[in-house]
Amino acid sequence: MSAVALADATGPSPAERAVAYRQGVYHAIAWNFGPMAGMVKGEMPFDAKAFALKAERVAYLSALPLEGFIPDSLVGDSEAKPDIWDNMDDFKSKMQTFETEAGKLADAARTATALDALKPQFGKVGQACKDCHDNYKKD
Ligand code: HEC
Structure with missing residues (x-):
C-alpha cells in the first residue's frame, strides 16, 4: 500500500498500528519463550x-520489535515508558544485546542434547528481557 493510501485509510493511526505491531511481536516472542522456560524450570x-525450534524463532523475532518504536507512538494501551525515546541509543543497545544472546541460544540449541548445556545461555536471554523491561516497560 502506498503512503498516500495508508494516510487516507480510516482505522488505526500509524502510532496505534506501531503499538499493535510491537506488542504482537512481543506476544509471539513470549509464546515461544514460555515453553523453553518451562523446560528449564x-x-x-x-x-x-x-527447544531448538523455539530458540530459533525467538532469535528471528528478536530483531523485529525495534522498528515499531516510532516517534510519538506512546498511545493506547502501550506499556512503553517515555524514557525509551529520551534514551534511544541505550534502548537500541539493549535490543542488540537481546538479539545477540538469543542468537547464541539458537546456535547452542541446534546441537545440544542436554538441557544443562543450554541453561546458562537461556538465563542470559531472560536477563536481557528483564534488563530492558526494568528500565523501559511499565509494570
Ligand atoms: C530492549 C527492550 C526489550 C527487550 C529486550 C524485551 N522487551 Fe518485552 N517489551 C518491551 C517494551 C518497551 C514493551 C511494551 C511495548 C508496548 O506496550 O508498547 C514490552 C512488552 C512485552 C510484552 C507485553 C506485550 C503486551 O501487549 O502487553 C511481553 C509479553 C514481552 N515484552 C515479553 C518479552 C520477552 C519474553 C522478552 C525476552 C525474551 C522481551 N520481552 C524482551 C521491551 C523489551
Whole structure:
C-alpha cells in the first residue's frame, strides 16, 4: 500500500498500528519463550527439537520489535515508558544485546542434547528481557 493510501485509510493511526505491531511481536516472542522456560524450570520434559525450534524463532523475532518504536507512538494501551525515546541509543543497545544472546541460544540449541548445556545461555536471554523491561516497560 502506498503512503498516500495508508494516510487516507480510516482505522488505526500509524502510532496505534506501531503499538499493535510491537506488542504482537512481543506476544509471539513470549509464546515461544514460555515453553523453553518451562523446560528449564523442570515443569515440562526437555525436548531438544522443540527447544531448538523455539530458540530459533525467538532469535528471528528478536530483531523485529525495534522498528515499531516510532516517534510519538506512546498511545493506547502501550506499556512503553517515555524514557525509551529520551534514551534511544541505550534502548537500541539493549535490543542488540537481546538479539545477540538469543542468537547464541539458537546456535547452542541446534546441537545440544542436554538441557544443562543450554541453561546458562537461556538465563542470559531472560536477563536481557528483564534488563530492558526494568528500565523501559511499565509494570
Ligand atoms: C530492549 C527492550 C526489550 C527487550 C529486550 C524485551 N522487551 Fe518485552 N517489551 C518491551 C517494551 C518497551 C514493551 C511494551 C511495548 C508496548 O506496550 O508498547 C514490552 C512488552 C512485552 C510484552 C507485553 C506485550 C503486551 O501487549 O502487553 C511481553 C509479553 C514481552 N515484552 C515479553 C518479552 C520477552 C519474553 C522478552 C525476552 C525474551 C522481551 N520481552 C524482551 C521491551 C523489551
